[in-house]
Amino acid sequence: MNDAAPTPLTARRVAEDILRNAILVGELKPGQRLTERSLCELAGVGRTTVREAVRQLESEGLISTVPHRGPVVAVLSEGEARDLYELRAMLEGQAGRLCVLRGDARHAAALHAAVDQMEHARQAGSMLGILEANGAFYAALNAGARNEALRQAMLGVQNRLAFFRFTSTRWPGRAERSVAELRAIAAAVVARDAAAAEAACIRHIEASAELALLVLAERARGAAMVRGGRRNAMERGLIP
Amino acid sequence: MNDAAPTPLTARRVAEDILRNAILVGELKPGQRLTERSLCELAGVGRTTVREAVRQLESEGLISTVPHRGPVVAVLSEGEARDLYELRAMLEGQAGRLCVLRGDARHAAALHAAVDQMEHARQAGSMLGILEANGAFYAALNAGARNEALRQAMLGVQNRLAFFRFTSTRWPGRAERSVAELRAIAAAVVARDAAAAEAACIRHIEASAELALLVLAERARGAAMVRGGRRNAMERGLIP
DNA sequence: CGCACCCCAATTGTCTGTCAATCATGTTGA
DNA sequence: TCAACATGATTGACAGACAATTGGGGTGCG
Numbered sequence: 001m002n003d004a005a006p007t008p009l010t011a012r013r014v015a016e017d018i019l020r021n022a023i024l025v026g027e028l029k030p031g032q033r034l035t036e037r038s039l040c041e042l043a044g045v046g047r048t049t050v051r052e053a054v055r056q057l058e059s060e061g062l063i064s065t066v067p068h069r070g071p072v073v074a075v076l077s078e079g080e081a082r083d084l085y086e087l088r089a090m091l092e093g094q095a096g097r098l099c100v101l102r103g104d105a106r107h108a109a110a111l112h113a114a115v116d117q118m119e120h121a122r123q124a125g126s127m128l129g130i131l132e133a134n135g136a137f138y139a140a141l142n143a144g145a146r147n148e149a150l151r152q153a154m155l156g157v158q159n160r161l162a163f164f165r166f167t168s169t170r171w172p173g174r175a176e177r178s179v180a181e182l183r184a185i186a187a188a189v190v191a192r193d194a195a196a197a198e199a200a201c202i203r204h205i206e207a208s209a210e211l212a213l214l215v216l217a218e219r220a221r222g223a224a225m226v227r228g229g230r231r232n233a234m235e236r237g238l239i240p
Numbered sequence: 241m242n243d244a245a246p247t248p249l250t251a252r253r254v255a256e257d258i259l260r261n262a263i264l265v266g267e268l269k270p271g272q273r274l275t276e277r278s279l280c281e282l283a284g285v286g287r288t289t290v291r292e293a294v295r296q297l298e299s300e301g302l303i304s305t306v307p308h309r310g311p312v313v314a315v316l317s318e319g320e321a322r323d324l325y326e327l328r329a330m331l332e333g334q335a336g337r338l339c340v341l342r343g344d345a346r347h348a349a350a351l352h353a354a355v356d357q358m359e360h361a362r363q364a365g366s367m368l369g370i371l372e373a374n375g376a377f378y379a380a381l382n383a384g385a386r387n388e389a390l391r392q393a394m395l396g397v398q399n400r401l402a403f404f405r406f407t408s409t410r411w412p413g414r415a416e417r418s419v420a421e422l423r424a425i426a427a428a429v430v431a432r433d434a435a436a437a438e439a440a441c442i443r444h445i446e447a448s449a450e451l452a453l454l455v456l457a458e459r460a461r462g463a464a465m466v467r468g469g470r471r472n473a474m475e476r477g478l479i480p
Numbered sequence: 481c482g483c484a485c486c487c488c489a490a491t492t493g494t495c496t497g498t499c500a501a502t503c504a505t506g507t508t509g510a
Numbered sequence: 511t512c513a514a515c516a517t518g519a520t521t522g523a524c525a526g527a528c529a530a531t532t533g534g535g536g537t538g539c540g
Binding site for chain 3: 250251252285286287288289307308309
Binding site: 012046047048049 | 523530531533
């Protein structure tokens with residue numbers, strides 16, 4: 001039942017992955033300017049290929065390009081972040097609802113397993129484990145919802161908000177509450193209560209959004225304090 | 241308050257628009273194979289530029305590329321169409337809800353104006369007018385909903401389903417019912433009944449989906465009858 | 481000292497040409 | 511009849527080149 005690796009592994013795809021990871025991990029920071037040449041070195045491919053990869057990441061919302069100025073790692077304004085979290089809440093709420101309506105006991109079990117896995121990782125202090133369990137949870141949710149378009153939309157939004165995943169997960173007490181919120185979702189799915197599942201999903205995302213916007217505001221304050229100095233230098237791509 | 245035309249009008253953008261229009265209008269038919277050279281001629285640009293434009297349309301879901309085989313105008317399976325319509329119903333339902341929660345009287349008035357415009361175009365038998373009014377309606381809805389991410393998501397889904405817009409609008413009696421459905425949405429927004437607006441949006445999309453899937457099934461039957469003859473030829477890009 | 485203007489380096493946008501890798505087709509041979 | 515092979519077409523990818531544009535630095539003037 002596994003996907004029979006439809007990956008002809010073209011160089012462009014490799015470059016995309018390298019650049020995407022560099023952004024998601026934070027190696028390339030929001031606002032940082034990217035020259036094509038530096039990306040060529042980073043990805044180890046020619047300029048043509050890099051430009052195509054950049055186009056892809058641009059469409060994913062990870063990069064924004066100003067004509068004749070080149071690509072820049074996308075930086076979310078507070079308004080954009082708010083919009084994206086709102087959209088994410090809608091999408092995941094619907095996913096939760098559909099998971100109840102269309103999923104079976106196996107999906108419910110997978111949800112519970114993912115939550116347990118996350119609780120385990122949390123107690124072990126493994127942030128990577130937490131993120132992995134989070135991925136498993138959403139995989140199970142989407143498997144139950146049985147809507148590929150919805151899944152891809154959720155993935156896209158999550159990627160654009162990936163910037164917050166690390167800081168949010170580290171926030172004191174956040175992981176614990178997050179586990180509780182996911183457990184509530186799983187419980188609603190087990191109970192086959194669609195409305196409750198939808199509401200639980202929305203609550204989870206709203207809690208995430210609240211924290212993320214707080215973090216964003218804090219960063220903005222911090223950035224404002226050094227504005228005029230480092231900020232200009234960073235936007236010019238002079239700070240690694 | 242108008243957007244100060246942020247269009248540096250690069251050749252790539254022009255090529256994108258040409259190809260996108262060719263697909264949306266149906267000049268390039270679903271399943272048709274596209275060689276890079278033919279696209280170069282069609283768009284009037286070099287191969288490098290065409291490849292970037294194709295990458296963009298690929299991310300919009302209008303083109304699907306098989307490595308080492310080249311781009312193909314995306315063809316929706318019944319399952320994919322169903323998923324997309326379901327997603328669209330969710331998104332537009334939420335847009336309707338938000339339009340009630342956040343919109344003001346001006347948005348409600350714009351919705352009504354768009355419906356009247358559509359009714360006018362329908363009586364005049366102007367399909368182009370109908371589509372234009374439809375665009376105005378969604379512009380008003382999204383203006384009221386005040387969520388740019390949601391708007392873009394809706395636009396993306398609508399584009400992927402653009403194939404059905406023409407055939408659906410032509411369907412006997414469909415335009416009339418469509419006007420009635422949109423009027424119901426506008427009425428709910430005027431009445432400030434969020435739940436009713438959401439439900440009306442969902443009903444509208446579900447009606448569209450029902451017809452589209454019917455059209456799709458009919459086309460599939462028709463295509464099956466000539467399979468082995470024209471179909472292979474078309475997939476090979478030999479039929480214009 | 482401040483401001484407007486101009487010139488220049490850096491970078492992007494785009495084209496052309498080239499070459500290997502791969503797929504699809506047609507042909508040959510058992 | 512079917513399998514293996516040869517062949518042509520097309521994509522994937524690169525390097526190089528050139529015009530267009532941007533941003534910055536320097537200059538001159540008030």
